[in-house]
Amino acid sequence: MSLSVTALPRARNYEALPIAIFLVLALAPLAASFGAETYLLGLFTRVMIYGIAALALDFICGYGGLVSFGHAAFVGIGAYTAGIFSAHGITDMAITLPVALIVSALFAWLTGTVCLRTKSVYFIMITLAFGQMIYFVAGSLSPYGGDDGMTLKLRSTLFGFPVLQNDRALYYAVLAFLLVSYLLLRAIVSSRFGRVFRGARDNPTRMATIGYDVFRYQRVAYVIAGCLGGLAGFLLANATEFVSPSFMSWQRSGELIIMVLFGGIGTLHGAIVGAAAFLLLEDMLGGITENWKLIFGPMLVLIVLFARGGLLGLAQSVWERLRRG
Amino acid sequence: MAEPVPNPVLRIENLRKNFGGLVVTDGVSLDIKAGELHAVIGPNGAGKTTLINQISGTLEPSAGAIYLNGEDITALPPNKRAELGLARSFQITSVLPRFSALENVALAVQARSGSSYQFIGRADRESALNDAAMEALTEVSLDARADVLAAHLSHGEKRALELAIALAMQPKLLLLDEPMAGTGPEESERLIVVLQKLKGRFAMMLVEHDMNAVFALADRISVLTYGRILASGPPAQVRADPAVMTAYLGEELE
Numbered sequence: 154m155s156l157s158v159t160a161l162p163r164a165r166n167y168e169a170l171p172i173a174i175f176l177v178l179a180l181a182p183l184a185a186s187f188g189a190e191t192y193l194l195g196l197f198t199r200v201m202i203y204g205i206a207a208l209a210l211d212f213i214c215g216y217g218g219l220v221s222f223g224h225a226a227f228v229g230i231g232a233y234t235a236g237i238f239s240a241h242g243i244t245d246m247a248i249t250l251p252v253a254l255i256v257s258a259l260f261a262w263l264t265g266t267v268c269l270r271t272k273s274v275y276f277i278m279i280t281l282a283f284g285q286m287i288y289f290v291a292g293s294l295s296p297y298g299g300d301d302g303m304t305l306k307l308r309s310t311l312f313g314f315p316v317l318q319n320d321r322a323l324y325y326a327v328l329a330f331l332l333v334s335y336l337l338l339r340a341i342v343s344s345r346f347g348r349v350f351r352g353a354r355d356n357p358t359r360m361a362t363i364g365y366d367v368f369r370y371q372r373v374a375y376v377i378a379g380c381l382g383g384l385a386g387f388l389l390a391n392a393t394e395f396v397s398p399s400f401m402s403w404q405r406s407g408e409l410i411i412m413v414l415f416g417g418i419g420t421l422h423g424a425i426v427g428a429a430a431f432l433l434l435e436d437m438l439g440g441i442t443e444n445w446k447l448i449f450g451p452m453l454v455l456i457v458l459f460a461r462g463g464l465l466g467l468a469q470s471v472w473e474r475l476r477r478g
Numbered sequence: 479m480a481e482p483v484p485n486p487v488l489r490i491e492n493l494r495k496n497f498g499g500l501v502v503t504d505g506v507s508l509d510i511k512a513g514e515l516h517a518v519i520g521p522n523g524a525g526k527t528t529l530i531n532q533i534s535g536t537l538e539p540s541a542g543a544i545y546l547n548g549e550d551i552t553a554l555p556p557n558k559r560a561e562l563g564l565a566r567s568f569q570i571t572s573v574l575p576r577f578s579a580l581e582n583v584a585l586a587v588q589a590r591s592g593s594s595y596q597f598i599g600r601a602d603r604e605s606a607l608n609d610a611a612m613e614a615l616t617e618v619s620l621d622a623r624a625d626v627l628a629a630h631l632s633h634g635e636k637r638a639l640e641l642a643i644a645l646a647m648q649p650k651l652l653l654l655d656e657p658m659a660g661t662g663p664e665e666s667e668r669l670i671v672v673l674q675k676l677k678g679r680f681a682m683m684l685v686e687h688d689m690n691a692v693f694a695l696a697d698r699i700s701v702l703t704y705g706r707i708l709a710s711g712p713p714a715q716v717r718a719d720p721a722v723m724t725a726y727l728g729e730e731l732e
Contacts, residue, residue: 345588345596345604352585355574362534362561363647364589373595 170465171300171335171422178328182321193321195392196436200429201331202388207412207424208331209381212338214410215419216347217374218354219269221275222364223284224409227257227379227400229291231386237297237398239305246309246317246387253387254380260287261379264342265372284406302397309391317391331425334381338421341377350374415456417463427462485548487512487651487681488533493542495528495705502528503539504705510627510651510681515673517692519682520702521725526685527569529702532656533683535559547650560589563650567640567657569685575621575629579620579640582628583611586646614646617637618672641672651681658688670694692719701725 178201185193206228213219232469233252243249264283271279292300317323341347353367354359360367390396399405408431416427434452438445460467486509494721497504502525509514512693518526531537533544535556543552551559576580581602587602587610588594601607615621618638623631637657644652658666670691676682677695686692692699693713700710701722707721716722 326633343600343602344598345592345594345601346580346600347595347597348588350587354578355576356572358556359568359574359643360537361556362536362560362566363586363643364557365594365670366555370594388673426532444708 155459172424174425175328175335178331179460182324191320194324196432197336198320198324198327198392199389200432201327201425202385202392203412203428203432204335205327205331205408205423206382206385207409208334208338208408208421209378209415209430211413211416211418211421211424212342212381213374213378214413215421216342216354217316217350217371219375220277220410221268221370221375221378221404222279222410223264223280224234224378224382225285225401225403226284227261227382228386228389228405229287229396229398230257230260231383232330232390232396232400233291233294233386233390235266235309235385236265236303236305239307239390240297240303242306244307244310245313246311249309250387257379257383257418258300258376261376264371265375265379269368269371269375272353279449281403281406284401284403288398288401288403291401298397300398302395302399305390305394305396308394317392323392327392330384330388335421335425338377338381342421346370346373411453415463416422416455417465420462420465423463423465430464485512486510486545487514487547488683489548490533491543491544491545493529493532493544494540495525495532495537496540502705503532503542506542506702506705506707507701508707508710510683512598513678514682514697515677515682515684515695516661517696517699518702519686519687519689519692519699520708524702525705526702527655528705530566530653530683532687534564534653555659560647562655563648565644565647565649565651567637567644567655569655569659570635571636571640573636573643575627575641577628578625579615579628579635579642580608580611580624582639583614583642583646584608586643587611589613590647611642611646614642616643617645617675619668634668636663637661637665637669638672641669645676647689651683652676654682654684654686656686657684658686658691666691 178197178438180375182194188347206224210221210224213221231253234256235249238249268276268279268283297303308323310313310316317326348367349360349370353371357367389400411428412431413424414427415430417423417424434443434449438448456463462469488510490506490508493503493506494501506529518529520526528537532539535554539552544561545551546559546564548560555674576712584607587607591622591649612621612624615624618641620635620638620642623635628636629638641657654687657669661669666688673695684692684695696713698711699713699716701708708725709716709722
């Protein structure tokens with residue numbers, strides 16, 4: 154049944170799975186301490202950061218039907234805000250984080266005003282175009298490394314304290330941001346606003362004739378998603394201590410869409426699973442062969458063809474089959 | 479030809495719409511009084527749906543004016559017209575398939591009760607919205623199916639749901655674009671009963687091919703051919719009009 158894919162999942166699985174996901178993420182550093190700790194912490198920090206960006210994309214894609222092919226632009230904006238401030242010696246996140254969010258929101262509001270006048274494939278193309286635009290702008294910022302990007306001298310501080318300097322502290326800060334983002338989007342999706350936004354995906358004409366200015370609601374949602382993308386970028390710059398135009402290339406935007414599809418579109422927590430699956434597979438397959446995408450590509454095709462609800466949908470149908478015996 | 483009525487709910491003045499050289503609405507003028515059910519009939523391609531689309535705002539007229547309760551709405555977008563009390567049903571069923579019947583109607587209630595820029599608090603648990611939605615569903619006898627996804631309703635039930643959505647908007651004017659289209663005789667009969675019950679509460683414009691429904695419900699009938707009003711008046715008068723007989727009714731009525 155294709156309808157159930159993006160409908161709100163049934164209550165039972167709706168609670169158990171997200172709790173399990175966040176428990177695993179909370180406990181992962183303990184397990185990592187038995188292995189290559191720095192490496193594993195770094196990998197999982199990136200998983201959670203891309204999880205935030207994928208969550209935001211799933212919100213507009215899965216619930217609003219707005220397939221953005223330029224979402225990495227917001228990640229880049231967030232990262233560059235942190236990077237540029239750092240280049241000028243300003244690292245306090247009481248300043249840099251709000252600015253990163255405001256700049257992302259502004260970019261979302263301006264581009265959304267244009268993009269949201271279009272539909273379907275045109276929307277995809279124009280978001281891609283804006284994404285590429287900001288990519289080339291970043292590449293031309295020669296004081297800030299141009300095409301090569303630049304390293305950050307210092308991770309963000311809070312009121313002068315180097316709170317993120319420790320990898321484990323950064324990990325838990327990112328986890329907290331992921332949790333807050335997830336809870337926020339979940340609340341929004343089932344709120345009055347979210348219901349209008351979801352309705353606009355189903356039937357914009359009907360929504361307009363019952364009195365909703367669909368465009369305005371979609372633009373607000375686009376700004377929310379843009380802000381969260383910027384947040385992910387801000388955290389990414391801190392985690393990698395590096396920013397580069399490659400953060401906002403169209404391949405990155407494509408990877409975010411893949412994460413959302415891979416995990417299960419229109420579920421929110423599926424986006425986190427998708428980000429984890431994508432980055433961990435990239436890491437593992439990348440250890441086997443340089444051409445890891447040769448293996449990953451067919452896997453993605455199989456998931457999209459045979460498990461339309463992504464990994465979550467696949468897990469659910471296997472679970473239900475096992476229970477029925 | 480129709481003498482002007484004082485304070486009509488809907489007034490259309492000399493409305494024209496052409497797609498390139500094709501004129502689909504050709505100088506239509508029409509008044510609908512409060513509480514009146516005005517049926518618009520005419521052969522396929524006469525421009526009935528085009529007319530409704532211009533009134534509801536999904537299509538822009540080439541010339542002419544549309545007034546709702548005296549206010550010029552010709553240039554307003556559909557959502558603004560809805561705020562002013564204009565509701566419509568669609569010829570091709572237009573509901574939100576992934577929402578339950580109740581939520582479909584609750585969204586219409588929500589549109590007129592408070593801001594929808596609320597980002598927390600579950601909308602589907604707001605009893606004020608749900609109660610009003612349930613009331614509308616009960617009026618069209620769909621209350622027992624409130625929790626069914628709209629996609630899983632029968633065709634006739636979807637038509638009734640459209641009506642419930644329109645009712646929940648507490649309209650001043652309801653545009654019904656072939657509400658009986660594709661329904662079986664039993665379901666049509668049921669819809670006629672529902673509409674009969676609603677008659678008088680607000681003005682209605684009914685576009686319909688089902689002549690039983692039209693003559694059972696209409697206070698006035700306008701006959702549209704080639705985008706022009708051929709005749710307009712009470713049912714008995716329109717039925718007897720020789721021009722109408724040859725142009726349209728003759729084929730269906732003896």
